[in-house]
Amino acid sequence: MSETADRYRRRADAFERTVVGVRPDQWANPSPCEKWTARDVVRHIVEMHAAMLHPLGRSLGPAPSMDEDPVAAFRAARADVEAILDDPALANRTSDTPTGPVTAEQHIDQVLSEDLPLHGWDLARATGQDDTIDPEDVERAWAGMRALPAELMEKFRTPGAFGPDVEVFGSEVKVAQDASSQDKLLAFIGRDPHWRP
Known part of the structure; x- marks a missing residue:
């Protein structure tokens, strides 16, 4: 497993713990992201997982919707991204992105993986959890x-x-x-x- 994949998994684990820690009555709480609720923060992260798959001609697999089950939606999305990171041929495939051509692994590391701790803070702060x-x-x-x-x-x-x-x-x-x-x-x-x- 690459350092990039390790870093993504560690951050996704931390984010998932925070998602799991949200009480049912907290999903509509406001977040530090103006106009976003706690649910919207997780929705954004799931959508960013989808955005990492698009350059490879892939999309998120079947999963419960964010409105039905945010925890399951996130877990399914991370599994789709981990499948890319675990496949050297896919991880090393280069695609065009808004910041230039990069490999799928680099794109995940520079965009999605970097987003997880920051939006983890947003979600934790919105729902009264440890935001360290x-x-x-x-x-x-x-x-x-x-x-x-x-x-x-x-x-x-x-x-x-x-x-x-x-x-x-x-x-x-x-x-x-x-x-x-x-x-x-x-x-x-x-x-x-x-x-x-």
């Missing part, structure tokens, strides 16, 4: 964000730049100089680290 992001993921994401060229960062902050209704990052939120690395990362991507439902 693995420090290794915080440092990796923070280093990656600071290395982005200014013009690409601006594109990420521009609503619709990657498609209709797609907003990657919000405007940076101000935090104290001595804020934790996690809070600085969240603020950089447009989250208020002190947000509560």
Whole structure:
């Protein structure tokens, strides 16, 4: 198993634990993502799994809908992505993406896998669960964000730049100089680290 597959599985495990921890009465809770409920956060993650399959001519397999069973929907979607990561021929297939040609494995690592800890925080904060992001993921994401060229960062902050209704990052939120690395990362991507439902 590759380092990329290991990283994805570790992050998907953490996200799944948070999904499982949502009580039935919490799915309509507001989240730190404006206009999204807790259910919408998981729906977005499931849709991002589908987006990783599209360049390979694949789609998500049969599964309960997000409205029926969010836990089962996520588990089915992650199984579809893990099947790609476990197949060297598929994992190494190059496709065109919004940021250029990359292998399926790279695409999953750079987009989907990076999304899991951040949206895991959104879901945890929306539902009153432990919202601590693995420090290794915080440092990796923070280093990656600071290395982005200014013009690409601006594109990420521009609503619709990657498609209709797609907003990657919000405007940076101000935090104290001595804020934790996690809070600085969240603020950089447009989250208020002190947000509560």
